[in-house]
Amino acid sequence: MQNYEDVPFSIIWKYKIKIENKEEFEFEYGKEGTWVRLFSESADYRGSIMYSETILDDTYIVVDTWKDEKSYLTFCKIIEDIYQSIDQEFSSLYIYEERVGGFNQC
Numbered sequence: 001m002q003n004y005e006d007v008p009f010s011i012i013w014k015y016k017i018k019i020e021n022k023e024e025f026e027f028e029y030g031k032e033g034t035w036v037r038l039f040s041e042s043a044d045y046r047g048s049i050m051y052s053e054t055i056l057d058d059t060y061i062v063v064d065t066w067k068d069e070k071s072y073l074t075f076c077k078i079i080e081d082i083y084q085s086i087d088q089e090f091s092s093l094y095i096y097e098e099r100v101g102g103f104n105q106c
Contacts, residue, residue, distance in 0.1 A: 069104065
């Protein structure tokens with residue numbers, strides 16, 4: 001059995017956005033947006049990548065990568081109130097948000 005400590009961990013989110021909010025969504029969830037700035041406060045954050053669907057221009061995948069799952073969970077616990085506040089503020093940008101899952105690099 002593999003020890004997942006110090007194994008890169010990515011959490012993947014899927015969004016169906018409100019098309020009129022496309023520009024704001026791409027900024028806030030993109031490489032210079034609020035989420036990246038917040039996550040960058042942790043030395044264990046490795047970065048985020050946003051993908052847009054090629055046919056459905058209202059669908060996105062965001063992949064946030066961390067040093068390991070423990071680092072991600074620890075940081076989220078520390079910033080829980082801030083996280084919830086930002087999440088609530090930006091919920092008007094999309095129709096739905098789906099946590100696809102958390103994945104360890106093999």
